[in-house]
Amino acid sequence: MDQAHIDKMQAARRETPPTVEEYCQQFVDAGVDKETVHQARIRLQQMNLSLRLTYSRIILNKASSKVRIKAFCTECMGYEKYEVADCTDKGCALYGVRPIYRRKVTKTSNNDAPV
Numbered sequence: 001m002d003q004a005h006i007d008k009m010q011a012a013r014r015e016t017p018p019t020v021e022e023y024c025q026q027f028v029d030a031g032v033d034k035e036t037v038h039q040a041r042i043r044l045q046q047m048n049l050s051l052r053l054t055y056s057r058i059i060l061n062k063a064s065s066k067v068r069i070k071a072f073c074t075e076c077m078g079y080e081k082y083e084v085a086d087c088t089d090k091g092c093a094l095y096g097v098r099p100i101y102r103r104k105v106t107k108t109s110n111n112d113a114p115v
């Protein structure tokens, strides 16, 4: 096995996101209590991979209030962050500060152009 192959394998390994259990082990290593780890494990299993890193920072107490609000609203909307903008609960304490995510606009195909 040559060095280039080893480098390629190491790069691929770095890109693999941690599993739920790896995140939970990080929490245990950081001294997070057992009940919090249990509840965090349930949430990690429900959310998609892109949200897990941010959520783990929250559990490790390394996230700002703004990030926590974003995470809370996203969880509230079933982990569909683009749904937060459509929240109708104006009585919620977070309504006025909820994050508004914009979907990326994609170019329409020529088939959609008016004739």
Ligand code: SF4
Binding pocket: 072, 073, 074, 076, 077, 084, 087, 088, 089, 092, 093, 094, 095, 096, 098
């Ligand atoms: S503002 Fe809306 S999305 Fe955010 S926590 Fe409140 S009800 Fe949920």
